[in-house]
Amino acid sequence: MENYRFTYPLQVRYGDLDPQWHVNNARFNTYLEQARTVYLMELGLFDGHSYFDLGLIVADVHISYKLPVALTQEITIGVRVDKIGGKSMTMSYAVFDLKSGAELATAETIMVGFDYNLKTSRVIPQNWRDAISAFEGKTF
8 A cells, every 4th residue: 555645445335246245346447436536636636526527538447356355345445646648647556455455456547638528638737747746746
């Protein structure tokens, strides 16, 4: 967890489970989405009211599942931005067991700046670069 300045504790819900009684792989995308949204809100880049105003869209997702996650497990998700290009940014995630610190899954998303009204890509704004740089402690 030390590689992530932002972590988000998440409650595993009964509905997240599959017939094998562990979190279904498809739910991990929802977990990433929730943690990513709170990360952006924490940095003041999204007010949580309209996704049309958010200005990002997921272009690519990779998830590596390392250990199963059970209903009673306390988990947290680390989120960070690793790279910001002209119109995209790479975000990394790790799902951890809160008690043991074990890494349960890792993930990466490529997020593209997107204008939902015009349905076109857009440049990642400078104020986003500034806020993320200040939070992550590195220049983008």
